[in-house]
Every structure is written in structure tokens, then in C-alpha cells.
Amino acid sequence: MIKIATWNINSVRLRMPIVERFLAEKAPDVLCLQEIKTVAELFPTDAFKALGYAHQAVHGQKGYHGVATVSRIPMREVSRHDWQDNGEARHVGVELQGPGGGMILENVYVPAGGDEPDRTINPKFGQKLDFLERMTRWAAKVDRPTMIVGDFNIAPLPSDVWGHKQLLKVVSHTPIEVETLARFQNAHDWVDLGRQHIPEPQRYYSWWSYRSKDWKTNDRGRRLDHMWASRALAEKSVAHSVHEDCRDWDKPSDHVPLMTEFDL
């Protein structure tokens, strides 16, 4: 058995207390973090080692973005893709050794894309679509059992958002983003593990804005975080969980962790 988790942490240094609590309570073997917001030199390497996560791949950046994969099973870093072609730290790939041996685990933080869903007036929206197109060209060449997890910043399905009609023109749920993400999915026949275990039309959110006073009562969430896998790997997934309780922990991230368990 192997448990893999993903979490947009929104500053890993600020949130180490809840990261430690998550690792202690849920015990994933591997944790993929996005938005660590630090350079590798200031990443809390020793704190993770003390918890047993000695194997680490950190692709950091000062102040913004940044991803890290930490593991208590051996792994080695194999790639750092710049799918936006602008130097931002938004991906790190590892190969797991030991349990899950040979599995490639891609940790990605897709650009949010700004507020206006029109690339002619909002360059960030264009960069987001371009990032996804580069990911798609990469995916077409993936030929090993691979998992890609992280903050995709797109909620593709109607039940991935609190209001499908209300969000059709809101970046993260626009038709062009959904179509672009679908091309990425088809390029490798990725299985959406979240929806394999929690099918439509069940409610499934992983993010609630800080701008809502009472996030739980309003429940205006979106499923921005995803865990996708090659089909052969997906067939070996036995459980999947959404840790909404973490949204209520002290000084929470606006995203909650997802976890998938495999019988490998």
C-alpha cells in the first residue's frame, strides 16, 4: 500500500504547524506541495526529516509559486518543466523507488490566470492556456506509469463548483479552460482519480476563497486540485479522500489536501 497526497499550502514556512499535523494524522507516504513561496535554501528541510520525510525535491522561488515533493520512501528528482516558458517554479517530477517502484510522480502548479477570461486584455489568461498546451504536448509522449497531481486551477465539471451557471465566465470554470484541460486529459488518457472515487454529480470541492466570512455555511467551493493517473495505475487505486477538516485548522490554507491510496 502507498498513500500519496497533494496540497496547495500557500506558504509552507507559515503553515508548518498544520503540515505537521496532517502528516501525523493522515500519514501519507508522499506529499506534493504547491505554492511553497520560498527558495529551496529556506525550505523547512529539517522539520520534514524529523517527521520521517527525508527524501525531498524542492523547486523553489522567492515569494511566489514554488513546488516541493517530500517522501518517506526513496525517490529521485527527474525533471523540472517550465511549461510557461518564463522561469517560474511550477513543476517538479520524481521517480519513486521501493514501494510503487518505477512510478513517476509529477507535481504541478498551473497558473491561476488572472481575473479576466480573455487573453487579448489579460495576458495571464493566455499564459495559463499556453501552459496547458505545453503540458498537452508533453503528455502525448508519456510512456510510463505516471501520476500528475497538484493545483490545476480549473474546475472542469458542473459539480466541481458551487454554481455552474454563475461561474461560466469566471476564470477556473470557463468553457475554453475546460476544453483545454480536456485536450490535456485525452493526450495521455489520464484517469481523474478524484472522480473515479467520488463520481458526478456528487459535490467535490478542494478550495474555498479566503474572502468568504463563513466558508462552511456558504460553501462556495471549487475543485481546483486534482490527482490524475495513467490507466494502469488508476486501476490499482483503492481509496481517495478530501480532507475538508484542514480548512478549519488554525491559520488554514485556502486549499485542502487530497490523498489517494494504491495497492501496488
Add this chain to the structure above:
DNA sequence: ATGGTGGGTAGCCCA
């Protein structure tokens, strides 16, 4: 229709 909150950094950017 608007602004609402949060993190990092350094005099605003990003989400």
C-alpha cells in the same frame, strides 16, 4: 456591481 481576505516582500504583486 463591487469588494471582500491572505501571503510575501518591500514599497505592490499574486492568489
